[in-house]
Amino acid sequence: MTSWLAHYGVGAVFVLMLIDAVFPAASELVMLYAGALASGALAHEVDVLGWHGTGFGAYVAVVAAGVIAYQLGSIAGWWIGYRGGRAFVERHGRYVHLSLDQLDRAERWFGRWRGWAVLVGRLTPVARSFVSIPAGLFETPFLRYNLLTFAGNLVWCLALAGVGWALGSSWDTFHHDFRWVEYLVVAAIVVGLAYLVWRRRRTATLSPREDSAR
Secondary structure, X not given: OHHHHHHHOHHHHHHHHHHHOOOOOOHHHHHHHHHHHHHOOOOOOEEEOOEEEOOHHHHHHHHHHHXXXXXXXXXXXXXXXXXXXXXXXXXXXXXXXXXXXXXXXXXXXXXXXXXXHHHHHHOOOOHHHHOHHHHHHOOOOHHHHHHHHHHHHHHHHXXXXXXXXXXXXXXXXXXXXXXXXXHHHHHHXXXXXXXXXXXXXXXXXXXXXXXXXX
């Protein structure tokens, strides 16, 4: 991901943040690294539609790309939830990692925070990607939804890119340390998949036994 950002600049930021509005695409790392690129402390410069550079202008460009792309993706997610309805989301939600359990949690989230659910969600790591479709599903007014999304998203992109800028020359050390988190995530996924396979095989084995017992 960082290699893609280094080579394609704001284009990569735009695509990844567009996706992150409905499907987790590591917006934290995207904006952190984009800010680090803009600082000029890394080997690469920011590609802004053919122009390559660093400094405040590059910082504004990556933030603008992140905010605009995320806003467009959020609108698409809201529309899917609003037009598709609960039956559609329950049937196809797995394609965007929105399981029934997550949908129930999203409903409790909206019930708890009510009018502020969108803003709080946009400022919450990981959970921010699971706000768009439920917001449409639970009929959050479109104008309020967009205003709250824009406010939370603007703060998010400005802050994360700013932290990346501050990290600047320390990015290599940060990225090296962050690799251990990546390894832990991969290990957790492998363990989770192994558990699911074991559970499915165990269920398949027990079912014939239960049928024979009857």
